[in-house]
Amino acid sequence: MHGTEREKANYARPTRGIPKTPTGIAGLDELMGGGLPAGRPTLLCGAAGCGKTLMAVTFLYNGATKFGEPGVLVTFEERLEDLVQNVTSLHYDLNQLLAEKKLAIDHVRIERTEIEETGEYDLEGLFIRLGHQIDSIGAKRVVLDTIEALYGGLTNEVILRSELRRLFEWLKDKGVTALVTDLSNSERVLMRLDIDRSTPRQQS
Amino acid sequence: MTGVHQRGVAPHDYILRLFVAGHTQRSLRAVRNITRLCEEHLSGHFDLEIVDVYQQPEKAVEHQLIAAPTLIKVSPLPARRMVGDLSDTGRVLAGLGLSAG
Numbered sequence: 001m002h003g004t005e006r007e008k009a010n011y012a013r014p015t016r017g018i019p020k021t022p023t024g025i026a027g028l029d030e031l032m033g034g035g036l037p038a039g040r041p042t043l044l045c046g047a048a049g050c051g052k053t054l055m056a057v058t059f060l061y062n063g064a065t066k067f068g069e070p071g072v073l074v075t076f077e078e079r080l081e082d083l084v085q086n087v088t089s090l091h092y093d094l095n096q097l098l099a100e101k102k103l104a105i106d107h108v109r110i111e112r113t114e115i116e117e118t119g120e121y122d123l124e125g126l127f128i129r130l131g132h133q134i135d136s137i138g139a140k141r142v143v144l145d146t147i148e149a150l151y152g153g154l155t156n157e158v159i160l161r162s163e164l165r166r167l168f169e170w171l172k173d174k175g176v177t178a179l180v181t182d183l184s185n186s187e188r189v190l191m192r193l194d195i196d197r198s199t200p201r202q203q204s
Numbered sequence: 205m206t207g208v209h210q211r212g213v214a215p216h217d218y219i220l221r222l223f224v225a226g227h228t229q230r231s232l233r234a235v236r237n238i239t240r241l242c243e244e245h246l247s248g249h250f251d252l253e254i255v256d257v258y259q260q261p262e263k264a265v266e267h268q269l270i271a272a273p274t275l276i277k278v279s280p281l282p283a284r285r286m287v288g289d290l291s292d293t294g295r296v297l298a299g300l301g302l303s304a305g
Contacts, residue, residue, distance in 0.1 A: 106265060108268065108270060109268050110270065111285075114282075114283060114284055114285045115285045115286075115287060116284060116285065116286045116287070116295050116296075116298070116299040117286075117287055117288050117292075117295070118275075118286045118287065118288040118289070118290045118291065118292045118295045118296050118299070119233075119234075119237075119288035119289035119290055119291035119292055120230055120233075120288055120289045120291070121230075121271040121272060121273060121274075121287045121288040121289065122225075122230075122271065122272060123270060123271055123272075124225035124226075124257075124271075124272040125223065125225065125257060125264050125269030125270045125271050125272045125274060126269070126270045126271075128225060128257050128258065128261045128264045128269070128272075129261070129264045129265050129269065131261065132261035132262060132264065132265060133265070150270075153270070154270075154271065154287070
């Protein structure tokens with residue numbers, strides 16, 4: 001599906017039955033048996049400043065430039081201009097990818113001070129936005145960076161937890177290969193996604 | 205679902221936009237709640253636009269929507285966002301800058 005035959009041979013070696021989507025980051029793809037689980041969401045956790053955003057953007061950049069897979073970047077923190085500038089030193093020309101519709105970027109701003117919670121809600125607004133962006137360029141890859149921001153803006157943990165679970169299912173239904181980043185406090189992350197650690201199961 | 209209540213809007217009047225996702229019970233509750241509150245507390249001095257973002261997904265991007273339903277008070281300033289079905293009347297009125305009662 002993606003890339004040339006040579007690249008397929010290099011990256012997409014079938015291992016353990018799960019098809020993989022190459023990140024194009026050579027050492028990483030080797031370690032992961034070809035890349036990220038294709039058509040499924042993967043959670044990427046790490047402390048602030050450890051390079052989550054950089055890895056996520058590289059995943060999208062390589063997808064668009066090497067593997068013919070357009071991507072959507074939902075960024076909760078960095079403004080579009082800042083993002084574009086931050087990766088210019090790596091010779092990533094995001095503006096060109098945007099112009100060629102190989103990349104769509106949606107900066108989701110959450111202003112806690114502006115928000116009042118007045119009853120039942122869900123995150124359908126976010127789902128619709130993301131769906132709209134995916135459909136607009138036929139995206140195969142999606143990055144959400146980082147979901148920690150949702151907790152800064154909304155306070156109802158019960159709703160957020162169930163909606164994050166729904167988001168992962170929804171991404172899977174969409175068939176996109178998704179990379180979702182979060183801070184590294186693993187206890188909290190697992191709580192958020194309602195993953196029971198006593199019975200480990202593969203998120204993918 | 206793009207009902208607009210327009211009663212000769214003056215510059216000092218309230219401009220409100222309610223974003224809902226489909227015709228769910230929650231959406232309908234939000235519409236009922238805001239319509240009632242507007243009638244009771246703003247006595248015609250308001251412009252309420254209801255947008256179904258399933259019909260107009262680009263509006264979700266344009267207006268920075270995350271949660272649904274979301275009520276945005278565009279005017280008077282400061283702009284406020286109220287997420288949820290607007291059942292908590294006290295909070296809605298506070299968000300609108302209207303004292304309860």
